[in-house]
Amino acid sequence: MLENENIEFKEMYTENIYKEIVAFLNSCSGTIYIGYDDNGNLIGLENAKKIEEKIANGISQKIVPDCSIFVSINNNVLNGKEFIVVNVNKGINVYSLKDKGVLKGTYIRNGSCSVPATEETVKQMIIKNSNLSFETSISKVQQLTFLYIKKAFDEINVDIMNENIMKNLFLLDKNNHYTNLALLLSDQNPYSVKIASYTSMEKTNFLDRKEFQGSLLEIYDKVVDYLKLNSATYGLIDGTIRKDIDEYPEFILREITLNSLIHRDYSTVTSNIINIYKNDGIEFISYGSLYGNITIDDILAGLSATRNPHLQSVFMRIKRVEAIGSGLRRVNSYYKSKDLNFSVNALPCSFIVWLPKITMKLKLDINDEQLIVDYIKDHGEITRKNAEQLIGKEKTTTAGILNSMVEKNILVKEGNGPSTKYIIP
Numbered sequence: 001m002l003e004n005e006n007i008e009f010k011e012m013y014t015e016n017i018y019k020e021i022v023a024f025l026n027s028c029s030g031t032i033y034i035g036y037d038d039n040g041n042l043i044g045l046e047n048a049k050k051i052e053e054k055i056a057n058g059i060s061q062k063i064v065p066d067c068s069i070f071v072s073i074n075n076n077v078l079n080g081k082e083f084i085v086v087n088v089n090k091g092i093n094v095y096s097l098k099d100k101g102v103l104k105g106t107y108i109r110n111g112s113c114s115v116p117a118t119e120e121t122v123k124q125m126i127i128k129n130s131n132l133s134f135e136t137s138i139s140k141v142q143q144l145t146f147l148y149i150k151k152a153f154d155e156i157n158v159d160i161m162n163e164n165i166m167k168n169l170f171l172l173d174k175n176n177h178y179t180n181l182a183l184l185l186s187d188q189n190p191y192s193v194k195i196a197s198y199t200s201m202e203k204t205n206f207l208d209r210k211e212f213q214g215s216l217l218e219i220y221d222k223v224v225d226y227l228k229l230n231s232a233t234y235g236l237i238d239g240t241i242r243k244d245i246d247e248y249p250e251f252i253l254r255e256i257t258l259n260s261l262i263h264r265d266y267s268t269v270t271s272n273i274i275n276i277y278k279n280d281g282i283e284f285i286s287y288g289s290l291y292g293n294i295t296i297d298d299i300l301a302g303l304s305a306t307r308n309p310h311l312q313s314v315f316m317r318i319k320r321v322e323a324i325g326s327g328l329r330r331v332n333s334y335y336k337s338k339d340l341n342f343s344v345n346a347l348p349c350s351f352i353v354w355l356p357k358i359t360m361k362l363k364l365d366i367n368d369e370q371l372i373v374d375y376i377k378d379h380g381e382i383t384r385k386n387a388e389q390l391i392g393k394e395k396t397t398t399a400g401i402l403n404s405m406v407e408k409n410i411l412v413k414e415g416n417g418p419s420t421k422y423i424i425p
Helices: 017-027 048-062 101-105 119-130 147-155 163-168 180-185 216-229 250-262 296-301 309-317 327-337 361-379 384-391 395-407
Strands: 007-010 030-034 071-078 081-088 107-110 113-116 193-198 206-212 233-238 241-246 272-277 281-287 343-346 350-356 412-414 421-423
Touching: 007 017, 017 030, 017 048, 017 081, 017 107, 017 113, 048 071, 048 081, 101 119, 147 216, 180 216, 180 309, 193 216, 206 216, 216 250, 216 272, 250 272, 250 281, 250 309, 250 327, 250 350, 296 327, 296 343, 327 350, 361 384, 361 395, 361 421, 384 395, 395 412, 395 421
Parallel strands: 007 030, 193 272
Antiparallel strands: 030 081, 071 081, 107 113, 193 206, 233 241, 272 281, 281 350, 343 350, 412 421
């Protein structure tokens, strides 16, 4: 018998036993053997009866709320050696050590270990056990208007102001009070998105700052438009066909912006942050870490755990959300195809997504060079002005490409000034 998620060995009684009991109460049923070493060998106890009484008293005094109904303590003897077995059933509440409080004293099982639950996990446990959710709780603000989102629902021929529809969408409770979901979608929504733009990640050269407010739908639309305006487009020539390549494809900007709004934690009024680094990439920071027991690998594999399912449902109704769980996986696959490092990072109280800037410089230069060579093969020579028109580049950029080709002995430069031409050696 070895330690695992459901079995814990203790050589002797220590105060740590209450941490183990709390972890089993919060996570899964388990058994604690006191009088066994870490390898599961019985070593025995002295004064087992006294220890049994101490544990019983400690459970009632040190763990909150009362969990005595879920814990049984038995004094046993095997081969003349006494030991204690503490059987713990999973409780129906969130349990913690009284002296540490719920945020620091709540433990859960992680494999064969009992570890402190993160603040985010504690919040989720409380919500799950109380059958409450932020979305369906009554909003503190009841004077709400829905001018912006009404336009989106009008487009799909749905009257968002209809009482029954509002209740079906969880914007109204059974007593006709606006919910927090209604608050998020209203024109009075208190949450915002702040965008700062810098030249590079050193943040030494500040370029611009914006804050977007209003209905979450309005924020989404305006943020995506702003990010598109700050995304350059490259002209890639493949043979005789010119293709436009965006630094940040629109579907990626939409998906990551939507993800940061739908899945964030709205229990605290704070702004989402977007940092644009012109030379490097875009960083999205949203409040609230991972939800449920899902991991980053799970998300990138296509699994989904939604903190705000009714909000997601509304965005699906107005056709802003496509297939659930596919978004980040699509983005990840796209960047993999470009050999770029898209990353997702979950911190205790925030979720961070990094979009690397897509640069086509190397690929463009190679295709530009080939296009110039093909032109010379057909025409015998090329001027800088001909090359500029051919590859769709500015004068300075075109001159740089031609000079580079000369240095690499791909071309030979003949003449000077306006009469300069380039030929294949």
